[in-house]
Amino acid sequence: MCKHICCHVDALVQLTIHDRRQSANMWQDKPPYRKEETPKRRCHRCKGMGRAPCQICNGTGEVIKSRDVYGNPIRSRCDGCFGLKSSRCTVCGGEGFV
Numbered sequence: 001m002c003k004h005i006c007c008h009v010d011a012l013v014q015l016t017i018h019d020r021r022q023s024a025n026m027w028q029d030k031p032p033y034r035k036e037e038t039p040k041r042r043c044h045r046c047k048g049m050g051r052a053p054c055q056i057c058n059g060t061g062e063v064i065k066s067r068d069v070y071g072n073p074i075r076s077r078c079d080g081c082f083g084l085k086s087s088r089c090t091v092c093g094g095e096g097f098v
Contacts, residue, residue, distance in 0.1 A: 054086060055087070062083070063076065
């Protein structure tokens with residue numbers, strides 16, 4: 001009868017050792033909790049360049065300031081982009097990715 005009890009005790013000890021190893025490995029296998037980042041996509045407005053056509057002059061670099069006596073437009077440099085025809089993208093903040 002002693003042999004039977006020893007077998008049960010030996011099996012129980014092995015089972016608890018096995019469970020402890022599994023629980024220790026369980027914590028080591030998992031990476032620490034991190035919020036999953038969404039993959040960055042290229043900005044649809046500037047197409048990833050970071051600069052988009054100026055919204056004030058529509059990318060021409062000039063705006064109509066006034067008209068002369070004959071009704072012809074008098075153009076001058078755009079105050080939004082300073083004549084560069086593009087400005088920093090407002091959607092992505094100039095990064096090129098959203």
